[in-house]
Each structure stands twice: as structure tokens, then as C-alpha cells.
Amino acid sequence: MELEAFTQKFQSYSGLVLVFFIAVHLAGVILIGINPDAFEIYASNLHSSVFLPYFEIGLAITFMIHIFLTIKKVLKNRLSGNNAILKTRRNDYLGALASKVQPFTGVILASFLIIHLLQLRFPRPGDNLELTTLKNKLEDFHIFVLYSLASISLFFHLVQGIESGHRSLGILTQSNSLNIRYISRFISIFFGLSYLIITFYLRFK
Ligand code: HEM
Numbered sequence: 001m002e003l004e005a006f007t008q009k010f011q012s013y014s015g016l017v018l019v020f021f022i023a024v025h026l027a028g029v030i031l032i033g034i035n036p037d038a039f040e041i042y043a044s045n046l047h048s049s050v051f052l053p054y055f056e057i058g059l060a061i062t063f064m065i066h067i068f069l070t071i072k073k074v075l076k077n078r079l080s081g082n083n084a085i086l087k088t089r090r091n092d093y094l095g096a097l098a099s100k101v102q103p104f105t106g107v108i109l110a111s112f113l114i115i116h117l118l119q120l121r122f123p124r125p126g127d128n129l130e131l132t133t134l135k136n137k138l139e140d141f142h143i144f145v146l147y148s149l150a151s152i153s154l155f156f157h158l159v160q161g162i163e164s165g166h167r168s169l170g171i172l173t174q175s176n177s178l179n180i181r182y183i184s185r186f187i188s189i190f191f192g193l194s195y196l197i198i199t200f201y202l203r204f205k
Contacts, residue, residue, distance in 0.1 A: 007073075008073070008168040009168060010065070010069060011065075011066065011070065011073065011165075011168065012164075012166075012168045012169050014062050014065045014066040014069065015066055015161050015162075015165050016165065017062045018062060018063065018066060019161075019187075021059060021062075022191055023191070026191060026195065028042055028043075029198055030198070032131060032134075032198060032202065033197075033201050036131055039131060040130060040131060043130045044127045044128070047124060067110060074102075094159060094185070095159065095160070095163065095181070097156070098156045098157075098159040098160040099160045101156055102156070102160045102161075104153075105153035105154075105156045105157040105160075106157065108149055108150060108153040109150055109153050109154065111146075112146055112147070112149070112150035112153075115143075115146060116150075119133070119134075119137050120134070134202055135202055135203075138199065138202050138203045139203070144203050147195075147199040148200075150195070151192050151193075151199055152196065154188075154192045154195060155188050155189060155191070155192025155193070156188075156192075158187060158191060158192070159184065162180075162184035162187060163181060163184050166184075
């Protein structure tokens with residue numbers, strides 16, 4: 001039981017680190033729309049940073065821990081026939097839907113990430129070629145659909161993940177649950193919609 005509580009907390013903290021990364025990453029790619037030249041300078045500076053390899057290793061480990069612990073939790077819940085979350089969300093249609101599609105949004109995000117990294121990290125485009133590479137990739141309709149689906153999946157994944165993360169950490173109480181729900185939904189819409197808008201901007205502008 002002790003180990004289980006620790007595992008759940010660890011899963012929530014790994015999710016929190018990833019939300020932080022999603023925010024920092026968004027701040028970088030938003031530059032594409034505001035000032036494309038500044039974006040290329042930002043990308044070149046980022047890639048020449050001596051700290052980047054350590055950051056990337058930390059990020060890769062966090063992604064792996066998060067995916068591993070999530071799969072473990074889903075399998076455990078399935079085996080024990082646990083549907084408690086769905087019951088408490090009887091009148092919360094968005095929450096119930098987000099929790100139902102959680103395994104699919106996770107798989108879509110993980111697949112997107114593999115393709116995304118193969119496009120922009122392995123190998124990395126040369127200096128000042130980041131934006132052209134992204135635009136060229138998004139001309140392929142399948143890639144455009146994948147990026148759009150990933151943005152929508154990110155929205156649903158965050159709706160479910162942020163709330164259940166608070167529950168696992170023991171922060172969710174009856175008095176603050178609605179506030180946490182509203183704030184987490186605002187964050188989810190903000191991130192999901194922002195990535196979706198950037199995808200459309202890159203494809204059609
Ligand atoms: C419209 C959506 C997106 C665009 C335009 C975009 C753009 C980029 C660009 C230009 C890079 C290479 C430069 C850099 O490292 O900043 C990159 C790297 C990366 N992106 Fe995205 N991204 C998008 C969505 C996402 C999402 C939703 C995730 C996570 C689920 C993600 C995860 C990553 C990761 C892990 C890297 C590699 C960072 C590194 O180690 O250098 N991206 N992305």
C-alpha cells in the first residue's frame with residue numbers, strides 16, 4: 001500500500017514536470033507567430049547550450065517514467081474492475097469523456113512524440129532551418145492531421161491528468177475540487193488550443 005501511494009505520487013510529479021515542459025515549449029513555439037527570426041535565434045541558442053543534453057536526458061527519463069507508471073496504473077485498474085472515477089463524474093460529461101479516452105490520448109501523444117522527434121531532433125535541422133523544416137513537414141496532410149490530433153489529445157489528456165494528479169497527491173478536497181476543476185480546464189484549453197492554432201498557422205500561413 002505504501003509503495004502504491006508512493007508510485008501514484010511519483011506519477012503525478014512526473015506529469016507535473018511534463019506540464020511545465022509543455023508550457024516552456026509553447027513559449028518557444030509561440031515566437032513562430034510573433035517573430036519568426038527571433039524563433040530561429042532562440043532555437044539556435046537553445047541547441048548550442050551546454051545544459052541542453054542534461055535537460056534532454058532528464059526529460060526523456062521523465063517521459064518514460066510517466067508512460068510506464070500510467071500503463072501500470074491502467075492495467076491494475078482494469079484487472080480490479082475499478083470504475084470509481086467514472087461514478088464520481090456522473091454529471092461531469094467532459095471529465096467522464098476525458099477519462100474514457102485517456103488511453104487513446106496517451107497513445108496518440110506518444111506516437112506523435114516519436115514522429116515529432118524524428119522530424120526535429122533526430123536529426124536536428126541546421127541553423128535557421130527549423131521553421132522551413134516544420135512547414136515542409138506540415139504540408140503532408142497526414143502530418144497535419146497528426147499534429148492537430150495531438151493538440152486535441154493534449155487537451156483531453158490534461159483535463160483528466162491534472163485533476164487525477166491532484167487526487168493522487170491528496171490535494172483534492174470537497175471544498176477545492178470545483179476550483180481545481182475550473183483551473184485545470186482553463187490550462188487544458190489554453191495549451192490544447194494554442195498548439196492547435198500554431199499547427200494551423202504553420203500549415204496555412
Ligand atoms: C504545434 C505543435 C508543436 C510545434 C510547432 C512544435 C515545435 C517544435 C520544434 C521547432 C522543436 C525543436 C526546437 C526545440 O527544441 O524547441 C520541437 C522539439 C520538441 N518538441 Fe515540439 N512542437 C509542438 C508540439 C509538441 C508537443 C505537444 C510536445 C509534447 C507532447 C512536444 C515535444 C517536443 C520535444 C520533447 C522536443 C525535443 C526537445 C529537445 O530535446 O530538444 N512538442 N518542437
